Amino acid sequence: MKFAVIVFPGSNCDVDMYHAIKDELGEEVEYVRHTEKDLSRFDGILLPGGFSYGDYLRCGAISRFANVMEEVQKAAKAGKPVLGVCNGFQILLESGLLPGAMQRNENLKFICEPLTLVVENNKTMFTNAYKEKQEITIPVAHGEGNYYCSEELLEELEENNQIAFRYKDNPNGSVSDIAGITNKEGNVLGMMPHPERAVSELLGSADGLQLFQSIVRQWRENHVITS
Template identity: 75%
Template sequence: MKFAVIVFPGSNCDIDMYHAVKDELGCEVEYVWHDAGSLEGFDGILLPGGFSYGDYLRSGAIARFSNVMKEVVKAAEAGKPVLGVCNGFQILLEAGLLPGAMRRNESLKFICRPVELKVENNGTLFSAEYNEGEVITIPVAHGEGNYYCDDETLARLKGNNQIVFTYHGENPNGSLENIAGITNEKGNVLGMMPHPERAVDELLGGADGLKLFQSIVKQWREAHVVNA
């Protein structure tokens, strides 16, 4: 399986994402610049955290219009796994690949610390290696991670089981219904504020994030073998 790590001006978690895939998963991975005109040949697309375009206007608002995002949309429509973490999540929201929006943290302060997450749905290609209800520890680092959507969208998220991760015990940012990560209706696009790529080795303080990447690879390989 070959991954693309999309790099925008202002991305700063692209190296972490690259390391998680190459050194911990042992999969092929390449950096892809924001002005790329094709994502042909990649099986999975990763949008890392950071401050794309300096977070001008609002987080993800300018990155959404980057040339490569047309290709990200095509990849998502083709059923390829697309993961957006932190700023990547914000970009996916701005691009309309996921519903809802991000507001500033309730505290109006940047937060950077480990938090506990609960696995609400382990039936996705991103969470299959976890147990349903499992509590994991993943770090967060954001100033605008307060997820919000209207009542109709929330009902749809719940009805379609699109809420994959919620904050457990403490809600660090005021996010609606403690939401930390959601998928699209098809289930192949995941956005989450916590950073699983920063929790892939015990040397980093924990490896709870590694199962997310392992889930993607396992599900892809199973589908690849079935369709071969």
């Protein structure tokens, strides 16, 4: 399986993502600039964290207009896995690939620490290696991770099982403790915690590696050659 790590001006977690895929997951991966106009050669798309375009206007508000985002939209529509982490999640929200919006943390402070997440839906292409309601340790590092949506949208997310992860102890004020959501089709995931920073016990947790293993498992099941 071949992954693209999208690099915007201001991305700073792209190296972590690349390392997680190449050295820990053992799959092919390339850095891809925000100016790229063709992602057809990739099987999975990864939008890393950071401060794309300095987080001017709103986090992700400028990145949504980058050339590469048209290709990300195409990949999502084609059913390819698209993962946005932290700033990547914010970009997915701004681009309309995921519903809802992001606000400043409730305490108005930057939060950087390992947290416990609860796997709410283990039947997605991103979570199939976890058990339902499994508690995992994944670090966060954000100042605007307070996920917001209307009551109507929250009901819709619940009904469609689009909530993939919740915080056990909500650090930022997110509605319904939401840490990560998918689109209705289940092939686009946005999450504020950083699974790429939890792929080895040397980092304090290897719980994030199962997320990437889930993607590869699903992809291989969908690409089995039958004779």
